[in-house]
Amino acid sequence: MKAQIIIAAAVPLLLASGVALSAAYALPEERVITLPPGPGADLATAHCAACHSLDYLTTQPPGLGEKKWASTISKMVDVYGADIPAQDRATIAAYLNRVVGTR
């Protein structure tokens, strides 16, 4: 019979047992982050959140510059396989440059 290990409750005894066990880990449901409104907000949300949570955007420092955002978007497309139509990339870069890290 397979035991469910809650990692938090794992004890040293398990180490010594050497018994094969199954482990399941449950991540909490993700908080939905709503980007501030503006041209590009919907595109950024749809394309970026397809692969990672939007805090990847919102925690970036101010002043990276539109060029850096554009190159990051290119990397997401070219390296990580993001499906972002070419005509949307500049819109998203301009939007992120305008809103991230400003408060």
Added chain:
Amino acid sequence: MKDLLTPASALFGRRQLVLGLGTTLGAMVAGCNRAAPDEAPHPAAAPGTARLPFANGDRPMVQLPGKRPMIQLTARPPQLETPFSLFDTLFDQPSNQRLITPNNAFFVRYSMAQLPLDLDMESWRLDIGGHVEQPLSLSMAALRALGQISLIAVNQCSGNSRGFSSPRVGGGQMGHGAMGNARWTGVPLKTVLDAAGVRRGAVEIAFDGLDSPAMPQAPDFAKSLSVDHARDGGVMLAWAMNDEPLPFLNGFPLRLVVPGWFGTYWVKHLHRITVLDEPFEGYFMQKSYRMPDNECGCVAPGTKPESTRPITAFRVRSFITSHADGATVPAGQPLELRGFAFDGGSGIRRVMLSADGGKAWEGTTLGEDAGRYAFRGWRHRLTLPAGKHRLMARAETNAGEIQPLQASWNPSGYARNVVETVSVVAA
């Protein structure tokens, strides 16, 4: 619990965080009460948030299964850093646990969004193949039967302290909390490689974990070491951390431990080792996690290096943990300062302390030596006159490496090790 989940004070004018929390997190938090938060977020931060001391540094405090409340950088994949105030509490642990970072407070960092959340240990195997005499497929029991060693070693993210880079750079914006000191238990990698028989002509060993990218065409996260490094006897395959099974978020059921080297090499959820007769071509060796290829590993701020090389070992660092920046202390009374230092494996020779912003330095008293890869505690008594004082700790290694007084810069914000400053007011 509601407070715990209150979003940071609006990052944007009208930023909204919809708390799409079902019963899952509710149950998790309720079930994790044993890990009471023993540190408060920065006083200036909103309830349930931490404020890292750089622009756009507000972060939610979250509690994931197996972890105490931690500073959340990202949710998917999960990335957590240890609240810095935790590190000073480690001095108060029993002597055999001193300066050991508890598993539930240890930082979490991932590159890949698909995690192996459902692991069947009945069918789990570690595969060793490639340029070997005898490919192996080992169950956890078979792996444990090969032998066992333990080692206290620091793990630190390449981008630990990236948020302090000046000028700022893109990437995970962490404070100093993406480091930890744990006792790792497992089998030397050399033992496993010898069991498989590395063939003549092998040059590198590649390591792959069970995490995978969000998009199938993206590069998988895999790393490599030279054959000589992999067989040095210190690099190990660890199944236990601080005498407990690895927490899921720290690599359950098996991770690579590369003492003295940055965490990018400490591949989590390890399941495949490949011996190569040519250099590994993976993206995370050839394109990412690279430093300027010069002596300082740095370039002029804002410029690009002419050539790069993979990041490797930690640079020496030290921290003051007893006092937070901006603290008020009693003037004219003896003050007990403490903190710790670590480096890439030569061990700490001494830690010096300055109370005047780096003009005059005094020696501190080192704590017990838990090994050359471990946190090394230090303490120092001094009396400060009324006024503002800039406290700095500066470590020197047995190999003669000493922390720089001026920060260097690299485009990825890796490997920060400048002497840090804690300003206090004596009154």
